[in-house]
Amino acid sequence: MRIGELSQRTGTSRRLLRYYEEQGLIAADRAANGYREYDERHVDRVLQIRGLLDAGLPTRIIKQILPCLDKPRTIYFSDATPEMLATLEHELTRMTARIDFLARNRDAIAEYLAAVRGEGAA
Template sequence: MKIGEAARVSGVSARSLRYYEDEGLIVPGRCGNGFRDYCQSTIDRVLVVRSLLESGLPVRLVREALPHLAEGTDRGTDVVCEEFLHEVRSYRDRLAARIAVLVEQQSALDAYLRKARRTDP
């Protein structure tokens, strides 16, 4: 299917599909005229990519994970997947630390605003 239909079927914009391709996340086929040709397996991969990106993972981690998500479950894949899960946990922990800082800043601003309201004429 062409990019417009692939966008409709996957729920991802044509622009996002091009971006995923530019980032090496998907590799659509090409027709004789050079147009992109999306098969069902590429659409399935697009859905996985979108899900991972929407969860907040950076493109770098998604790119690293994709080959292993498509492979079978052999011993080598288990090790790589464990490494990937470690990176995801680490990313989540860094995100939680950033959220904690933002919550502290928000609380400080709320306190400032409460104090400012009390001193308004």
């Protein structure tokens, strides 16, 4: 698929996709005419990248952990520094707190909807 289709399927601008490529997060093949060509696996990869960026991870960290997101998972970091590990632990803690916060809000909204629906039926 070309960059326009990948953009449409992932909700990611073409400019951002080119940025991901510049950062080494994705790699496109080039057709004879020079156009970028992506395959189906790029859809999931771009969605993973967007999710990690939305969670607050910087692209330099995302680039290092992307191999861990593949299946089967291969975890090998020859250059894992104490700083990188500390950053990942911090991000894990922050994501866990965010997940807990979102779960509480989800539960509150679900309870509200149940109460409103219960009152409407009575």
